[in-house]
Amino acid sequence: AETGQAVGFKQNGTLALARNSDRLVELKRSATIAKSFGIEANIIGPTQAQDLYPAIDPNHVAGALFIADDGQLNPVDAIMALFAGARKCGARVFENTLAERLQRCSSGLYHVTTPVGVIACEKLVLCCGLWTPILAAQLGVRVPLHACEHMYVVTEPLDLAVPTLPVLRDCDGYTYIKEDAGKLLVGSFEPRGKPLAIDKLPAEQHFIELPEDWEHFELPYLKAMEIIPALADVGIARFMNGPESFTPDSLFMLGEAPGAANCFVAAGFNSEGFEMGAGAGRALAEWIIQGEPTMDLADVDIARYHPFQANSKYLHERAGESLGAIYHMHWPNRQHESARPVRKSPLHDRLAARNACFGETAGWERAMWFAPPGEVPKDVYSHHWPNWYQHTAEECRAARAGVIVLDQSSFGKTLIQGNDACAFLQHLCPGDVDVPVGKLIYTPLLNHQGGIETDITVDRLAEDRYMIVSSAATHSRDLAWIEKNLDRQQQVAVTDITSAYSVLSVQGPRSRDLLARISDADLANAAFPFLTSQEISIGYALAIAKRLTFIGELGWELHIPSEFAQGAFDTLLEAGQEFDLRLAGYHALEHLRCERAYREFGLDLAPDDTPFEAGLGFSVKMDKPGGFIGHDALVPQRGKVLNKRLVMFKLADPEAVLFHDELIRLDGDIVGYISSGAYGFTLGHAVGMGYVHHPDGVTKELVENGQFEIEIACERYPAEASLRAFYDPTGERVKG
Ligand SMILES: Cc1cc2nc3c(=O)[nH]c(=O)nc-3n(C[C@H](O)[C@H](O)[C@H](O)COP(=O)(O)OP(=O)(O)OC[C@H]3O[C@@H](n4cnc5c(N)ncnc54)[C@H](O)[C@@H]3O)c2cc1C
Known part of the structure; x- marks a missing residue:
């Protein structure tokens, strides 16, 4: 051993048992993930499991996962070895x-x-x-x-x-x-x-x-x-x-x-x-x-x-x-059961009264899906088709053909203000935020290696004031990143205003018609273009309306001071009757954004993915004056064919489903794994995305002509691949 101290390692393998078919699927999914890390993992039957472990009763075993390279260490010896290694490197203990x-x-x-x-x-x-x-x-x-x-x-x-x-x-x-x-x-x-x-x-x-x-x-x-x-x-x-x-x-x-x-x-x-x-x-x-x-x-x-x-x-x-x-x-989408509820939006009880089934993110209770009247809103999980899919499918249909409203009050909201707010954000963001008041910018934030630390939308509220919106899950980490990068010499104040605003996201081709009934604002394209924001009236409330979408349709996010949220919601629902307005949950959002190939941080975007690899080159302004954090690391990638790129997939089999971590194979070889996926109810097929790695570069030709398969729980499914979304690839629908 490197340290001269034996660690008592024996390579006896691990044998994970499944007592039922659901656990066996989980083990098969684990075996599939293991392959993406180059680990040999084999699914075996009860008799083979008993060959490896004669004392087990195979009658309780539906199957097993065997990883031969795993082993055991002696903890005391291993710690002594770590001590010895540290001392050799000059550490004092x-x-x-x-x-x-x-x-x-x-x-x-x-x-x-x-x-x-x-x-x-x-x-x-x-x-x-x-x-x-x-x-x-x-x-x-x-x-x-x-x-x-x-x-x-x-x-x-x-x-x-x-x-x-x-x-x-x-x-x-x-x-x-x-x-x-x-x-x-x-x-x-x-x-x-x-x-x-x-x-x-x-x-x-x-x-x-x-x-x-x-x-x-x-x-x-x-x-x-x-x-x-x-x-x-x-x-x-x-x-x-x-x-x-x-x-x-x-x-x-x-x-x-x-x-x-x-x-x-x-x-x-x-x-x-x-x-x-x-x-x-x-x-x-x-x-x-x-x-x-x-x-x-x-x-x-x-x-x-x-x-x-x-x-x-x-x-x-x-x-x-x-x-x-x-x-x-x-289970995919499994929710915590303990220590709930912790954080509730002002609309929580209204959503509960309409049969919402809640999930938890960052302590927030968020409506995931709505059960029809008379049905108990309770998750029944599955590796294939959980009980909420049929209702989520209806919510997705309404979003594509009519109008939905989604409570997104859990968004993290941060105010950045002061004389140097613009200069500070220009340095922090690869996107150009020195824009006219009322313009929205989607931008990732990068580390010094050019990797994505988060993605946010920036709204210029005034010359010296910006509102940043992050996802609920990443909000604290985003704030820490912003504060870590603050220049104390600059005049910039950072304030978390999450609790001050509730958010109603009104999305779908009929969203304009509905909002026009309850607001005196001019919502036409000329007066309210895509990626802009304005203060508008909603019933008695004044909302910051942001023309944005995470589902790929015409839509607005209404940021409403929290004490006005209930009134605005009631106004919206009453007017919505005429439009068959449907309440939608976060599951619908997930299915819809996967169809439209909108990336999500934590799944499709991570600190070791660059915007060029993620297909987000449009959000990076390489030539803006003064540069930005991560700029220099991106220079070598600019305009180059990359060896790693985010690719969209659509399974040929209309029955199969994707969640995440399924393997991507090109001509039989493992080239990556699915970072996120969902059933595309509009497309009638599962869609997903994941980074494809190839030493000769991931070109459009390779993506469009390659024989791709996705391996789900040890079974391979042919898939169509594309660098663009399968739903509305040119983004016509958001133009409204
Ligand atoms: C019964 C049992 C079985 C386990 N089996 C496994 C296993 O099979 N595999 C596995 O991976 N893990 C196992 N674990 C877990 C594993 O032991 C722990 O995860 C691991 O020890 C945590 O390491 P740590 O360094 O974070 O904390 P610790 O191991 O608790 O070490 C923290 C150290 O800090 C010292 N300390 C505390 N306060 C101070 C202070 N003020 N000043 C100086 N020193 C201080 C403590 O005395 C302690 O020595 C097991 C745990 C238990 C309880």
């Missing part, structure tokens, strides 16, 4: 030394007070497991994690427990089972974990063992006995119960803490910290050295969290679900 106090000095250095003295650091990494929030609070940094009890037992010695046994995962039985020195270690991720408040933990911050809890562990252990009947005849040598940190979205957190430059966090590992730790450590080291992540880490960026997520009641209620989420069915 202080064991059993408490960081008692953290301070940020006026010089920008951090002072860490310990019993052996004060350590001054230019860069500080907070990685104290579940104690991280306590330390972070001393610096005003929020770290939303919460402890849960995590339990495993170790049996007495068993003949069947030989070292070559793969690690067994039985998600439907909530357990994992590993060979451990001739015994079996049975651990669980039960459906609802047991949250543990940090003040209930013993004071000493070393290795903590919590009391046995057989009542809680009984269900997983009974399930383990179903799969390995021999467990019924063996005693338990040890019950281990330890506290571990869980996060609201079951993903760990990494990166520079918003508002605390040079203070980094690596915490909240959801009981997978040993597995993830080395990779997370490397990614963080690169981030610190380069000043920016060297890969797409948006999913785990600590800045993704919203302030409310540090609320202790919220965390306590969510933590148990986060533990269960490690093994629950990872």
